Amino acid sequence: MITVIGESLVDIISDPRRPGVVQPHPGGSPLNVAVGVARLGLATSLVTHYAGDPHGDMIEGHLKANGVSVVRGGSSPTSTAAATLGPDGAAIYAFNISWDINGASLPALAAVQGSTHVHTGSIAAVLAPGEKATLGLLEAARERATTSFDPNCRPAICPDVAAARTQAERFVAVSDIVKASDEDLAWLYPHRTSEESLAAWLELGPALVALTRGASGPVILARQGRAEMAAEPVSVADTVGAGDSFMAALISGLDQLAALGAGARDRLQSLSRDELHGLAAHANRAAAITCSKPGANPPHSAELGPLSFPLRTPLGH
Structure with missing residues (x-):
């Protein structure tokens, strides 16, 4: 079981390339991760909030259609994000959002303690009052599960960069796997390079840290090696x-490598360079497939294929 903790919302997407067309899509970084993991064949639950309103009904239908189990708390209306696309397809967001999972603490705790891996990040890690509950659940998960974190920084939600940096480092310190974008790290740490920030986060405790760089492709850094590659070419x-x-x-990919779960931490710490490269290529391919479609539409297992490794030419050939 994989459990994801965090916000669900409806992205209302406007594309200047298609005037007058407004497209609502279920979204929120944690929801997208939960759907993505479920589509790749893993049993998945999402600890989240949405209301019984039309936007909430859209989210619930999307989660059910993708086989994601839901633990739902909070009492506010369903959150929304108005997303305007730029000429390169990147989105700028304006949020109407709340994050609170009150009333669901016991089922949420049961979900994370019954999981092999627990992921969180984005708005759920910084927005009061729910951010404390999110950190507490991640800490509670570690006895049985590996953990991961993606800050997915939203300056419009948490404009205080010092506070966001402190909060991000709290989550990094209790995570086995961390992923960030180059934009995240440039905002959090403007006076150092992304590579310096990755190395600093690795020293806080994770087994591996991953960096996405848009068209420049990903980097995965671990104590035993590093993988880097260009983004896959795609019509965005x-x-x-x-x-x-x-x-x-x-x-x-880490599940396919038997590197998830508290009992697999030694395995996670000892991934080879070929395995790191395979992980980076697998995740890179998934991102490219998503970029080729409108909205947050992650690939299914049949579309992405299994984790694979680079072929090595035998010595003497």
Whole structure:
């Protein structure tokens, strides 16, 4: 069982290339990761909030259609994000959002304690009052599960960069796997390079840290090695959800390597360079597939295929 903790919302997407067309899509980084992991064949639950309103009904239908179990708390209306696409397909967001899972603490705790891996991030890690519950659940999961975190920074939600940096480092310190974008790290740490920030986060405790760099492709850094590659060429519809698909495929790939779960931490710490490269390629491919479609639409297992490794030419040939 994989459990994801975090916000669900409806992205209301406007594309200047298609005037007058407004497209609502279920979204939110944690929801996208949960759907992505479920589509890759893993039993998945989502600890989240949405209301019994039309937007909430859309989210619930989407989760059910993708086989994601839901633990739902909170009492506010369903959150929304108005997303405007730029000429490169990247989105700029304006949020109407709340994050609170009150009333669901016991089933949420049961979900994370019954999981092999627990993931969180984005708005759920910084927005009061729910951010404390999110951190507490991640801490509670570690006895039985591996954990992961993606800050997916939203300056419009948490404009205080010092507070966001402190909060991100709290989550990094209790995570086995961390993923961030180059934009995240440039905002959190403007006076150092992304590579320096990755190395600093690795020292806080994770077994591996991954960096997405848009068209420049991903980097995965671990104590035993490093993998880097260019992004796969693709005709971009938009980039909504690409990082979340990368994260979902990273979790799926680690499952295929038998590197998830508290009992697999030694395995996670000892991944080979070929395995790191295979993970990066797997997640890179998932992100490219998502970029080729409108909205956050992560690939299914049949579309992505299994984790694979680079072929090595035998010595003497």
